[in-house]
Amino acid sequence: MYLKWKNLKPSVTTGANMVNKDLSFLAVSGDGDTASIGVGQFIHAIRRNLDMVYIVENNGVYGLTKGQYSATVERGSKKKKGATNLQAPIDLCAMAINLGCSFVARSFSGSKKQLTALIKAAMSHRGMAFIDVISPCVTFANNDESYKSYNYVKANDEVLHILDYIPHFSPLEEVDVPEGEFSEVSLFDGSTLRLETLASDHDYTSVVSALSAIHEAEQADRHVTGLLYYDPEVPTATDTLELCETPLVELSEEILRPSLESLDKVNSSFR
Amino acid sequence: MKVMGKKINDFIVNVATANGTGSQSSNLIILQSLFEMGVPVSGKNLFPSNISGLPTWFIIRASEEGYQAPGDKTDIQVIMNKDTWINDLEKLEEGSIVVYNEDVRLPVDREDCILLGMPMTKMARKINAKLGKLIANMYYVGALAHLLKIEDWALNRALESQFKGKEKAIQLNLQAINEGKEFAEKNWDYECQYRSEKREKDPNTFLVEGNEAIALGSIYGGISMLSWYPITPSSSVAESVIKWLPELRMKEDGLTCAVIQAEDELAAAGMVLGSGWAGGRGMTCTSGPGISLMSEFIGLFYFSEVPGVIWDVNRVGPSTGLPTRTQQGDLSMLYEASHGDTQHIVLIPGTVDECFEFGWKAFDIAERFQTIVFGFSDLDLGMNRWVTEGFKYPDLPMDRGKIIRNQDELDAIPNYGRYRDVDGDGIAYRTLPGSGIDPILYRGTGHDEDGIYSEDPEVYHSTMARLRKKIDGSRSYLPSPIVREESVKDIGVIFYGSMENTIVEIDDILEETGLSVSTCRVRALPLHNEVEDFVRKHEKTIVLEINRDGQLFGIIRKEFPVDLIPKIHSVSYSDGMPPRARVYAEKILKIINGD
Structure with a gap:
């Protein structure tokens, strides 16, 4: 499913997920939505561990309204026109990790291989999979003083690991991670994400390690990319509600509408 | 003391207490015990917007005519609250009965009234030092039982229904009631002119709040997703759904309806939209401030054509307004909510039976028309208890639309x-x-x-x-108006919603002046064609509503043919109180007499 509605995705997805937990949900959003007008819904979708893939195309500016700063722009970054930003940024990955998000990654729209593997892994995850994709705005903020410009990210990308996604249905194809130093992440649907570790001290199962990686990169005015944090054990939004096995939209009228006898009982209980 | 003309099943009792003192139980026991005796009775809880300390009044009216509005005066005033003590006394008419808690130790300077004191707190502390403050309220139940001759069996049944199975609570409260009664018998040399008398009671009838009726209706309508954000006076709709789901909607392997407490009303509306889009039956309940926040999504429902149900239990606006008082102030907002040109279906129940019926029908209508459907209730209908003979099972199969x-x-x-x-x-x-x-x-x-x-x-x-x-196209499909027509068509009164509970009394006051008054209760927007016919048939039409600006009048004036407009007049008034018949009747008479 692709949601065309801006600012509103997490709640709409929540409602759809409640009545049909068998659907796969993929939403693509921006930083203006996720870090500002829709930040409340974003936070609570994470808190519920809503079973969806949430991708942010993060460029630090509002494009359609012609280049105003968004809330994710770094302190000291400067877009093509206007003053340097002096306000603190909202780091969406750090926020997601702090809220207990079960799958958090950052990538770059210029890193096709890494991003493809992460999106596939996110689709194989059960629960909220959040991917923050630094996506330069070529119109309003692709100048070199912009920390999210293509050149800047290319030069300052702190890549955690080389990634390869191995789908459960064809385990041998697509594997081009060399033999040697690697670890494997088992995903919900049986697929695997293979990581060839570059930054040896990063532990994607540790909140502390993930947050350190983000904050250390931030202090050096760099971007850290890769799978930052992963926890497959968090119950999803529907897990906690004691719903029946069948998706609710598939229930017949006989099940959705209690019997005449039951209403007699209800009435009697008041009398 | 002498007894003036006896008044059987015709009295108004006002109980003044402070919020958070447990008086609600006492008041409901009086209401329920009169109801058990078959006395036509209604209760209005006027509560403040806080948890503890601010003044609360509970009005109980017995009326052989079946009048359910608060009435114009108080026959028996119970005063327990020191903060409103002086004011409550001042407002009374000469000859009123005052039952007061002596332990409050404030003067009772109304020699023209019948003053009946009782050391309620002291007596309560004697039977339970810790719960004394709460139990003190049961003494006025005893006092009123004595004055009004409420029968013991009825009190017992009311106690049981209030404290369902909690034997200890029943015994403790019963003891307090009995002590109150005995004290009154021994110390008050007064025979009360007001009294209750047993009537034939339909064994099918019971009292229930409109909000619980909506909740049950939605469960029988196949609700599959409830999202909600707590707000007075609508929260008990959601809480009642949650209460009834395990009994009514539990399959062998789990529940057949999801409930989510949302982060705000905007998200709650979004969840309804998501579930409707995916083919479920989503609903949320809120009050005016929630509708304001939901307005963005309401436009999306309308324009992208997704079914969903939103119940608005109206409280007093604008802004935070009076959160615990009643009004019909959201009608025009609901009808045209969100930016741009929109128009929404609004179902307007006037009774608890209709709360149930529209509760299930709303889903069918939403799916038939692929749009948002509002249910419009208010605090008076939603949070006070009203009589029903029992909810009727849906007489139509579900309509899932196209x-x-x-x-x-x-x-x-x-x-x-x-x-x-x-x-x-x-x-x-x-x-x-x-x-x-x-x-x-x-x-x-x-x-x-x-x-x-x-x-x-x-x-x-x-x-x-x-x-x-x-x-x-929904006009003829939606619930049609309830028309009560006189053969002489002087005056037609158009009204809606909880005004149903006051209209009979208004009608009687108007007809006492020799007028012939027909009534038309609107039950949905957009308006059914019968409403226009009703206006055509009558000399003069009054649109009667509980708000400042005449919101339905505005809709009618916009939509009806221009030649009809001069015949239509607005009577709208709102002070937060449930409508009192005389206030509205006098305003109608003014218009009829051309003042």
Whole structure:
């Protein structure tokens, strides 16, 4: 499913997920939505561990309204026109990790291989999979003083690991991670994400390690990319509600509408 | 003391207490015990917007005519609250009965009234030092039982229904009531002119709040997702759904309805939209401030054509207003909520039976018309207890509307488009995600008949024209007005919602002046054609409502033919109180007499 509605995705997805937990949900959003007008819904979708893939195309500016700063722009970054930003940024990955998000990654729209593997892994995850994709705005903020410009990210990308996604249905194809130093992440649907570790001290199962990686990169005015944090054990939004096995939209009228006898009982209980 | 003319089952009791002292139980026991005796009775809880300390009044009215409004004066005033003590006394008419807690130790300077004191707190502390403050309220129950001759068996039944199975609580409170009664018998040399008398009670009847009726209705309507954000006076709709789901909607392997407490009302509305889009029956309940926040999504429901149900239990606005008082101030907002040209279906129950009925019907209507459907209640109907003979089982199968379920059905429609009007009724066919059928396009931006983005002037104009036609088509489908017509058609009164509980008394006051008054209770927007016929037939029509500006009057004036408008007059008044008959009747008379 692709949601065309801006600012509103997490709640709409929540409602759809409640009545049909068998659907796969993929939403693509921006930083203006996720870090500002829709930040409340974003936070609570994470808190519920809503079973969806949430991708942010993060460029630090509002494009359609012609280049105003968004809330994710770094302190000291400067877009093509206007003053340097002096306000603190909202780091969406750090926020997601702090809220207990079960799958958090950052990538770059210029890193096709890494991003493809992460999106596939996110689709194989059960629960909220959040991917923050630094996506330069070529119109309003692709100048070199912009920390999210293509050149800047290319030069300052702190890549955690080389990634390869191995789908459960064809385990041998697509594997081009060399033999040697690697670890494997088992995903919900049986697929695997293979990581060839570059930054040896990063532990994607540790909140502390993930947050350190983000904050250390931030202090050096760099971007850290890769799978930052992963926890497959968090119950999803529907897990906690004691719903029946069948998706609710598939229930017949006989099940959705209690019997005449039951209403007699209800009435009697008041009398 | 002498007894003046006896008044049987015809009295108004006002109990003044402080919020958080447990007086609600005492008040409901009086109400319920009179009801058990078959006395036509109604109760109004006037509570403050805080948890503890601010003043609360509970008005109990017994009326052989069946009048349910608060009435114009107080016959028996119970005063327990020192903060309102002086004021409560000052307001009383000469000859009123005052039952007061002596332990408050404030003067009772009304020699023209009948003053009956009782050391309620002291007596309560004696039987339970810790709970003394709460139990003190049971002593006035005893006092009133003595004065009004409420029968013991009725009190017992009321106690049981209040403290369901909690034997210790029942015994403790019963002891307090009995002590109160004994004290009154021994110390008050006074025989009360007001009294209750047993009547034949229909064994099917019971008292229930409108909010619980809505909740049950929605459960029998097949609700599959409830999202909600707590707000007075609507929270008990959601809480009642949660209460009843395990009994009524539990399959062997789990519940058949999801409940989510949302982060705010905007998200709650979004969840309803998501569930409707996916083919579920989503609902949320809120009050005016929540509708304000939901307005963004309400436009998306309308324009992308997704079914959903939102109940508004109206409180007093604007802004935070009076959160615990009643009003019909949200009607025009609901009808045209969200930016741009919109028009929404609004169901307006006037009784608890209709709260149940519209509770299940709302889903059928939403899916039939693929749009948002509002239920419009208010605090008076929603949070006070009203009589029903029992809820009636839905008499129609579920209407899931125009849903294409498989490829064959899709192929049967030539040139299918999500927003193409095939049948000429403005309602297009929709497909559901997960069904395996291709086009699942919904769009909140401008779109053509296939759901493709378009800024073409003709396309936009025809989309909006079709939406108007679609909602217009609901007029004859929605619950029709309840018309009570006189043969002489002097005056017609159009009203709606909880005013139903006051209209009989208003009607009687007007007819005492020799007027012939017909009434028409509107039960849905957009208006049924019968409403226009009603106006045509009567010399003068009054639109009667509980708000400042005459919101239904505004809708009527906009939609009805110009030649009818001079015959239609607005009587609208709102002070937060449940409507008192005389206030509205006098305003109607003023208009009729041309003042």
